[in-house]
Structure formats: structure tokens, C-alpha cells
Amino acid sequence: xxxxxxxxxxxxxxxxxxxxxxxxxxxxxxxxxxxxxxxxxxxxxxxxxxxxxxxxxxxxxxxxxxxxxxxxxxxxxxxxxxxxxxxxxxxxxxxxxxxxxxxxxxxxxxxxxxxxxxxxxxxxxxxxxxxxxxxxxxxxxxxxxxxxxxxxxxxxxxxxxxxxxxxxxxxxxxxxxxxxxxxxxxxxxxxxxxxxxxxxxxxxxxxxxxxxxxxxxxxxxxxxxxxxxxxxxxxxxxxxxxxxxxxxxxxxxxxxxxxxxxxxxxxxxxxxxxxxxxxxxxx
Amino acid sequence: xxxxxxxxxxxxxxxxxxxxxxxxxxxxxxxxxxxxxxxxxxxxxxxxxxxxxxxxxxxxxxxxxxxxxxxxxxxxxxxxxxxxxxxxxxxxxxxxxxxxxxxxxxxxxxxxxxxxxxxxxxxxxxxxxxxxxxxxxxxxxxxxxxxxxxxxxxxxxxxxxxxxxxxxxxxxxxxxxxxxxxxxxxxxxxxxxxxxxxxxxxxxxxxxxxxxxxxxxxxxxxxxxxxxxxxxxxxxxxxxxxxxxxxxxxxxxxxxxxxxxxxxxxxxxxxxxxxxxxxxxxx
Numbered sequence: 429x430x431x432x433x434x435x436x437x438x439x440x441x442x443x444x445x446x447x448x449x450x451x452x453x454x455x456x457x458x459x460x461x462x463x464x465x466x467x468x469x470x471x472x473x474x475x476x477x478x479x480x481x482x483x484x485x486x487x488x489x490x491x492x493x494x495x496x497x498x499x500x501x502x503x504x505x506x507x508x509x510x511x512x513x514x515x516x517x518x519x520x521x522x523x524x525x526x527x528x529x530x531x532x533x534x535x536x537x538x539x540x541x542x543x544x545x546x547x548x549x550x551x552x553x554x555x556x557x558x559x560x561x562x563x564x565x566x567x568x569x570x571x572x573x574x575x576x577x578x579x580x581x582x583x584x585x586x587x588x589x590x591x592x593x594x595x596x597x598x599x600x601x602x603x604x605x606x607x608x609x610x611x612x613x614x615x616x617x618x619x620x621x622x623x624x625x626x627x628x629x630x631x632x633x634x635x636x637x638x639x640x641x642x643x644x645x646x647x648x649x650x651x652x653x654x655x656x657x658x659x660x661x662x663x664x665x666x667x668x669x670x671x672x673x674x675x676x677x678x679x680x681x682x683x684x685x686x687x688x689x690x691x692x693x694x695x696x697x698x699x700x701x702x703x704x705x706x707x708x709x710x711x
Numbered sequence: 712x713x714x715x716x717x718x719x720x721x722x723x724x725x726x727x728x729x730x731x732x733x734x735x736x737x738x739x740x741x742x743x744x745x746x747x748x749x750x751x752x753x754x755x756x757x758x759x760x761x762x763x764x765x766x767x768x769x770x771x772x773x774x775x776x777x778x779x780x781x782x783x784x785x786x787x788x789x790x791x792x793x794x795x796x797x798x799x800x801x802x803x804x805x806x807x808x809x810x811x812x813x814x815x816x817x818x819x820x821x822x823x824x825x826x827x828x829x830x831x832x833x834x835x836x837x838x839x840x841x842x843x844x845x846x847x848x849x850x851x852x853x854x855x856x857x858x859x860x861x862x863x864x865x866x867x868x869x870x871x872x873x874x875x876x877x878x879x880x881x882x883x884x885x886x887x888x889x890x891x892x893x894x895x896x897x898x899x900x901x902x903x904x905x906x907x908x909x910x911x912x913x914x915x916x917x918x919x920x921x922x923x924x925x926x927x928x929x930x931x932x933x934x935x936x937x938x939x940x941x942x943x944x945x946x947x948x949x950x951x952x953x954x955x956x957x958x959x960x961x962x963x964x965x966x967x968x969x970x971x972x973x974x975x976x977x978x979x980x981x982x983x984x985x986x987x988x989x990x991x992x993x994x
Contacts, residue, residue, distance in 0.1 A: 609921040613928040619960040621986040638892040645896040653980035677902040697936035703904040
């Protein structure tokens with residue numbers, strides 16, 4: 429592996445570039461971005477060795493696509509058009525069904541591996557990229573059987589070398605479950621932030637009263653709308669389902685409070701407390 | 712100050728005991744708890760120097776009450792009955808109105824200072840107590856004018872010595888604002904945890920897909936139901952108001968998704984993004 433192209437060099441693309449370069453010092457990391465300023469920043473942060481454009485992809489051994497999921501759907505067929513027969517393209521999107529569908533009939537489908545490295549934070553852009561981001565994290569791989577075996581092997585070695593565990597899943601299951609354990613958390617945090625900001629708009633120093641608990645619960649409301657809007661759009665059906673269940677649980681909690689049923693309130697919390705054990709496995 | 716009594720020796724009481732003892736090595740920390748096992752644990756962790764009972768309070772220079780807020784309301788009059796004219800009683804409850812009301816006509820009202828040191832975490836019990844918990848945190852003091860000036864001074868020195876900033880507020884305002892910046896976060900986290908656990912009950916390894924974002928958003932769902940049920944009960948009206956606004960914002964977000972208005976979804980997130988600046992002030 430000699431020439432790696434990173435399309436999108438933010439938190440995920442940039443962090444992948446750092447760790448892959450560390451394990452493979454001889455590779456050349458080529459950066460591609462719509463924005464010159466992003467490329468300049470990525471160069472100055474040593475995330476990439478060279479600037480490039482889509483027209484350079486012919487000599488790519490690996491192309492890593494880490495851009496908003498709507499851009500991935502649009503661009504992926506073009507990327508596959510341009511790579512050689514031995515090139516591998518992977519994506520890192522937080523949705524998998526629309527992305528897999530976008531290339532299901534592409535003549536180079538076997539050169540593509542659909543992935544979701546679950547390592548996002550609320551930060552974005554080249555300056556958010558860090559070494560070690562993927563250590564101990566899970567990489568979901570979808571439709572592995574549709575990728576040339578040799579290219580699968582190449583990708584899996586690369587990603588296990590940077591510390592990731594691999595799990596296999598079909599795109600439908602990925603999108604359904606990720607709506608619960610990731611997408612819903614983001615909406616929950618954004619709307620919590622909105623509720624408190626709206627209320628306390630004229631009393632800014634009320635936030636002196638906010639402790640680490642509030643900061644933790646609302647942390648994801650710092651996330652990038654550019655990245656998250658297309659995720660919610662592509663995963664609309666699943667996300668709406670999670671929202672309906674969440675709203676129904678909150679409404680039930682409110683009704684229990686209104687009817688002074690604090691024994692039931694206690695049980696609601698007690699029954700959820702074992703999230704402790706579940707979270708123990710998450711860094 | 713010689714004899715300090717800690718009634719309740721969990722996260723807050725225990726952490727206060729550690730830091731106060733560090734700054735005042737000559738004081739004797741007496742521990743009081745309903746449970747012998749808590750006292751034994753607190754002794755073995757060196758949080759307290761001695762076990763005590765309510766009948767010993769006559770020689771107390773300071774009594775720190777850090778127990779569930781319903782127990783505080785019940786016990787506070789008895790505690791005031793038992794202390795000397797120079798004794799100071801402070802509480803650390805997450806509600807202030809019912810607690811202040813419980814002693815508003817008590818003959819020793821001037822020996823009580825109502826406080827809320829905002830330093831809780833999702834952990835509880837003596838083993839959760841740590842040094843430095845209060846460093847840089849806010850301590851809300853209510854109805855300061857109702858406490859003897861000399862005792863105010865004593866308390867404020869003690870709490871600024873352990874690193875706290877003091878803010879003054881009336882109990883009604885405290886309970887209203889804390890519902891937004893603390894109580895609502897807990898319900899949001901508990902119900903998020905419930906929604907995901909209910910859905911994924913039969914697919915435990917789905918939680919492999921959960922990243923640090925989910926862990927952060929749901930963290931407060933580890934909190935103690937014993938502590939939080941009486942908080943919700945005492946602050947019922949304010950908490951229900953926050954829940955109604957939160958549910959309304961979530962429902963609006965869902966409706967925007969259903970009607971494919973993703974420009975509005977983008978704006979909802981963009982408008983909340985400045986929570987970044989607000990959170991910068993919170994450790």
C-alpha cells in the first residue's frame with residue numbers, strides 16, 4: 429500500500445490519516461476536500477502529505493471517504509469510476525443503507541467496503557483529528573461479502589492495526605440500531621440544549637448553576653449540523669421511530685409525576701439504573 | 712471550629728468531610744447515618760473520625776446535612792432543636808423551597824444556612840467521595856439574610872477555602888432554574904436509557920455499537936433513585952414545566968422530520984450550537 433487518498437479530512441478522516449501513517453510510514457496520504465482552506469489546514473497539521481483532486485484517484489491503493497453522508501451518496505459512484513481494479517474505497521458514514529444502495533449496481537462494487545467506525549465526538553474539522561481515536565472502538569462493516577476478498581483482508585488489517593474491533597452487520601440492521609444508540613442521543617442533546625437556552629435566554633448567568641451533569645447530557649449539541657442533517661434525512665424512518673418511543677417514555681414519566689405516583693417514578697429510574705453495567709463496556 | 716457533624720456521608724457529605732478536614736486538620740468529623748454499614752464504610756475510608764447520633768449534636772460547631780431532600784425536610788427541625796446557640800446547620804439539597812419552608816418559623820432559623828453546592832455526579836455512597844470535588848464549582852446560598860451574620864461568615868469561609876464560588880438566590884428562583892439546568896437532564900438521561908434498553912433488550916451486543924456520545928448523554932441514568940425521587944416530588948411543578956417544553960421541542964423536531972423540512976432541522980441544530988460557548992464555563 430503506497431498511495432492513500434483521504435476525501436474529507438475532519439475528525440474521522442484526519443484521525444485515520446494520523447494512525448495509518450504512524451503504522452505505515454512509507455505511505456503517502458493525499459488529501460481531497462471541497463475547501464482549499466481545509467486542505468491547507470490539514471497540510472499544516474501534517475494530517476496529509478499532499479493535496480490532490482478526484483482526477484488523481486487512478487493510482488490510489490486506498491480511498492477513505494469521510495464526508496457528510498449525502499455527499500458520500502453523490503460522490504461514491506464517481507470515485508469508483510476513477511479507481512483502478514486493485515484500488516479499495518471505504519466510507520465512514522453514520523448511515524449505511526443509502527450508501528450501499530448508491531453503488532449496488534456499480535461495476536466496481538467489489539472495490540468498495542461499507543464501514544462505520546464508531547468513534548465520533550462532538551468535535552469536527554481537521555483540528556479535531558487526534559491519534560489513537562479508534563483504539564478499542566468498534567468498526568461496523570456492512571455487506572462484507574460484496575467486496576473482493578483480498579481487498580477485505582487489506583482493509584481489516586489496516587483497521588485492526590489501529591486498534592478497532594470489527595463487527596459485521598447488514599445495512600438495514602445497522603441503520604435501525606444506530607438510530608437508538610447514536611442518532612437519538614444527538615436529538616436528545618440538541619433539544620435539551622434548546623429547551624434550556626430558550627428558557628434562560630435573558631438570564632445568561634443562570635448557566636453558572638449548570639454542573640458537569642448538564643454538560644455531559646448536552647455535550648452532543650455541539651455537533652456539526654452540516655454532518656447531522658443528512659444523517660437524519662437518510663435515516664428518517666428509524667430516527668422518527670426512536671423519537672416517538674422517547675417522547676412516549678418522557679410523556680409517561682410526566683404523567684406519573686402529575687398523578688403523584690412517585691413509587692412508579694422510583695421504579696422507572698431503578699429499572700434503568702443497570703445502564704451502569706451496559707456502559708462499563710464503553711470508553 | 713472543633714466538632715463537625717456530617718449527617719449523610721455519601722458523595723457530597725463525604726467529599727465535604729475530606730476537604731474540610733484537609734484545610735482544618737484539628738477538627739473532629741463525626742458521622743451520622745441511618746445505616747450502620749454506611750458509618751462503617753465511612754470510617755474505614757477515613758471520611759469521618761467518629762460515629763455519632765443525633766443526640767450528640769449539642770456540641771456541634773457545624774452540622775452538614777447531605778441526605779435525600781425528603782429526609783432533610785423531616786429531620787431539619789429536630790437537628791435545629793438539638794444544636795447550641797452557636798451551632799450552624801447547612802444542607803446540601805438539590806431543592807431549596809420545601810427545605811427553607813420546613814424551618815421558616817423555627818426558633819433557631821438563624822442557625823441554619825440553606826445551600827446547594829452544585830457538584831453532584833452520577834455516583835453515590837461513601838466510596839464516591841473524593842478530594843477536590845468542589846474546586847471551581849458554584850455554591851448557591853438561599854435566604855442568606857435569615858442566618859446570623861457571624862455564622863454566615865464562618866460558612867462562607869469554609870466553602871471558599873475548598874474552592875467554591877458563592878451565588879445568592881431566593882429558593883423559588885433556585886428551584887425554577889435548577890429544574891432546567893439539572894433536574895431535566897436527569898429525566899432526559901433516564902428516559903433515553905429506558906428507550907434504548909427497552910428496544911435492545913434481546914440484543915445485548917447491540918451496545919457494542921454505542922460510542923462515547925451515547926455514554927455521555929445517558930450518564931446521569933446511573934444516578935440514585937433514592938436521591939432523585941424526592942427531588943422530583945419536591946420540585947414537581949417546575950420539573951413538569953421543563954418536561955412539557957422539552958417534549959414540545961422534541962415533538963416539533965419530529966414533525967419537521969416527518970414533513971421533510973431538513974432546512975429547519977439544520978437551523979434547529981445550528982441555533983443550539985452556541986451551547987459550546989455556554990459550556991466552556993463548566994468543567
